Amino acid sequence: MANSKRDLKKRLVLVVEDEEEIVRLISFHLEKEGYTVLSAASGTEALNLAFEYFPDLIILDIMLPEIDGLEVCRRLRSSDQAASIPILILSARKEELDRVLGLEMGADDYMIKPFSVRELVARVRAMLRRMDHLTGTTESSSREEEKVFRAGNISLFPERHQVTIGEQVCNLTHKEFVLLQLLMSNPGKVLTRELLLDRVWGYEVEVDTRTVDVHVRYLRQKIEPDPAHPHYIETVRGVGYRFAEKPQNN
Ligand code: CA
Numbered sequence: 001m002a003n004s005k006r007d008l009k010k011r012l013v014l015v016v017e018d019e020e021e022i023v024r025l026i027s028f029h030l031e032k033e034g035y036t037v038l039s040a041a042s043g044t045e046a047l048n049l050a051f052e053y054f055p056d057l058i059i060l061d062i063m064l065p066e067i068d069g070l071e072v073c074r075r076l077r078s079s080d081q082a083a084s085i086p087i088l089i090l091s092a093r094k095e096e097l098d099r100v101l102g103l104e105m106g107a108d109d110y111m112i113k114p115f116s117v118r119e120l121v122a123r124v125r126a127m128l129r130r131m132d133h134l135t136g137t138t139e140s141s142s143r144e145e146e147k148v149f150r151a152g153n154i155s156l157f158p159e160r161h162q163v164t165i166g167e168q169v170c171n172l173t174h175k176e177f178v179l180l181q182l183l184m185s186n187p188g189k190v191l192t193r194e195l196l197l198d199r200v201w202g203y204e205v206e207v208d209t210r211t212v213d214v215h216v217r218y219l220r221q222k223i224e225p226d227p228a229h230p231h232y233i234e235t236v237r238g239v240g241y242r243f244a245e246k247p248q249n250n
Contacts, residue, residue: 010036011128014055016046016072017090018064026059029117030124043067047075050082051202052174057128059120060107061090073107079202081178086127090115149184151232152247154223156184165223175200176219179212183233188245190236216241 013030017023018041027037038053040046042065050058050072058076062069069089076082089110109123149156153166158181163170172180178200183191193209200215201207216235220227234242 010034011057012036012038012053012055013124014046014049014053014058015039016041016043016058016064016069017061018042019061022061025117026120029121033121033125035124041065043069043072046072050076050085051079054082054174055085056131057086057088057124059088059090059124062096063092080199086131088120088123088127149181151184151187151243154184154232156181163223170222172219172222175215176222179215180219180223183241183243187243190240190242192240194240196240212240 011034013035015023015026015030015037017026017039020041023039023041027039030037038049038055040049044066046058046060046064047067049055060069060072064072067075073087073089076085076087086108089107090113091110092113094112108127111120111123147158149158154170155164156177157163161177163172163177163180179196182196182199193212196212197207197209201211216233217227220230220233224230224232232244232247234244236242
């Protein structure tokens with residue numbers, strides 16, 4: 001179940017496990033340590049939550065309904081956006097673990113069930129620290145050379161995951177943000193619906209190209225001064241969308 005609000009200062013950990021008691025136990029101890037915890041009881045739910053919230057770390061059981069943990073791990077690792085999320089694998093059997101390690105699924109750490117929750121929390125803390133070290137996620141270093149995409153009075157800050165229009169912060173959903181970043185980073189270039197679908201939705205096979213149109217419509221309502229006559233996101237009929245190379249300022 002997803003917590004409805006996310007405290008951005010708190011680290012978000014996604015716990016993927018279909019055994020309720022284990023989830024409850026892990027959540028209790030992680031929350032006590034000050035982490036925010038999301039949980040998923042199936043592989044499908046895990047992927048949905050991972051791509052929606054981009055947690056700081058994922059605790060992933062292998063034996064899961066629908067899509068198993070190995071496949072979840074593989075899909076995360078082969079995606080553009082979630083590839084770097086640290087993953088700690090939980091496994092009930094040593095043989096499963098051989099597969100994880102043998103296939104080089106890209107898990108960062110593992111624990112065999114039954115495990116000590118205290119040990120698990122210690123591993124989580126260590127993994128997050130290691131991650132901070134690798135990405136240099138300290139206030140000062142990420143601020144220094146922050147990349148910004150600008151067009152007209154729109155500014156998009158990829159690292160802050162924020163869009164401003166003039167002085168106002170614009171509230172975009174994660175998918176709207178990714179869509180806008182793709183468009184703004186390719187000004188003047190036509191991006192086909194298929195490409196946008198693949199880059200923004202990727203694994204969600206049940207969505208079709210009309211989803212792209214719907215999200216572009218939402219996005220226009222949020223960023224265009226006159227959504228009916230857009231001058232940032234142009235429609236290229238029958239093909240896709242293009243971010244105007246030189247949008248007039250308004
Ligand atoms: Ca399980």
